Amino acid sequence: MPKFYITTPIYYVNDKPHIGHAYTTIAADVLARYHRLAGDEVYFLTGTDEHGSKIAEAAQAAGKSPKEFCDENAAKFQMLWDRLDISHNQFIRTTDELHIKGVEKFLGRLKEAGAIYDGEYEGLYCQGCERFLTEKELVNGKCPDHLTAPQLIKEKNYFFKLKEYLSKVAKLIDEGKIKIMPESRRSEVLGLIKQGLDDFSVSRESVKWGIELPFDRKQVAYVWVDALINYISALGYDEDGEKFKKFWPADIHLMAKDIIKFHALYWPAMLIAAGLPAPKVVFAHGFFTVDGQKMSKSLGNTIDPDALIDSFGAEAIRYLLLSQFPFGQDGDIKAGNFSIQYNADLANGVGNFTSRVLSMAEKYLSASGGGGVVPEKDYTFSDEVAGIWRQYKEAMDRFQIDAAIEMIKKLNGFGDGYVERQKPWELAKTDPEELKKVIYNLLEIARHLAIMLYPIMPETAERILSFLGQSDWKNRKLAELKDWGGLEPGTKVEKGANLFPRI
């Protein structure tokens, strides 16, 4: 059984989760669920990044200890993932003992390998960026990202020999061993390599809230280095450990484009230095604006994920967020149109289609025990549906979640069109035998629709499948589920509840 190890970034817990975190995590969940459905052994990791001076400061401002502060915020993330039905296998926190051990081991390994050297660093440090800036990066003496003047800081630091490993990373990217997606990000990263990057420091002397270096307890790991290591520490980071052997390297690190450099260059370089394989895919999705504007607290247009869930439900939000624009690109979330789209795609689309099909089955094929009973199979549509499935799979395999959603809409439309052409309500009077075939086809289309829907809207899919009398589908692989004719004659179906009430 192939394995599929997928990760989200670990989110910085200096505040509660926002819509961007939800977007990344839902996307990862969709891919994780798709791969489980396909029969892969999936390991889906998410978590929180809890060290660094910013956290320490925020905790102090809140009058709490760093750990207390982190506990509270980490819980908010966990609660949101719970509400959104995120199916992660593990939620790692960088304050977990497991992680701390992993970081110590990994940094120790880098030191042994001679990839770390100590030196003194004097530089302009930007609090906001949590890193030293070069003179060249400054604009009018200020950090271009934070518009604050960096402070001149001098401290002992350990450095990672990035320059020494960069050519190896470049080679892996070149050979496609590390796939950077989408394509535009790949060229961006190759451009960065061409420009040349400096060795970076992996430790901080001035920061206290962090993981102490095993070879120098006066220093703590730089928060970025600490964070990246979570992808292996979560698995136990033990070359002989079963979990680690099975799942590493990651099949895909998913993230937003702002942190591509860390994942596509720094992290693979560190892994190479430590003698470990690099991740197979580094996928950076885009940023989005909301209703044409960048989200910001001062503009008051931030969207609380919980409020969205309250209005539309977790299932609809998963769908709405991912159907807005091509996955990977920048785009705009038209929150103002959510109710329009909800009604169009979910209430009038999926909800109405399953409703009309199931109620026809119940009405025209009612059995003595009540409810509809699936009639004889008909093979009319094996080709059409197989074609849609092929495109759906292609889309998912290329991480084009939006394109996969298009296929769901296409199948839905195909089903609605079929109803119109066949007019079951007339066949009910003129041709009962033909009617049975038509109903069979419709029920079967509904089943396929539900399976396709599963990664995006798992709860909805399960409900439709249960209305269709399906119970053991979870034990089957997609390769089998997507074949035409999966619905067995004699199965009882029921109209079920209204899936998406109009709003």
Place this chain on the structure above:
RNA sequence: CGCGGGGUAGAGCAGUUGGCAGCUCGGCGGGCCCAUAACCCGCAGGUCGCAGGUUCGAGUCCUGCCCCCGCAACCA
């Protein structure tokens, strides 16, 4: 020479390797009555930002130009 995204039908967007311009919403007109006043069909609506170039052929490649948006903090 800061970085990045974008200019395609009224609105919002697709257009992978160049090959007769598509989708959704909205508008108009029909149809249907199984369904969540839902569904189906048809119509209107585009000089694909501008100007050159390459090509048998460019929204798609090249050059130049114009315009819009994001880039303090939070932060995917």
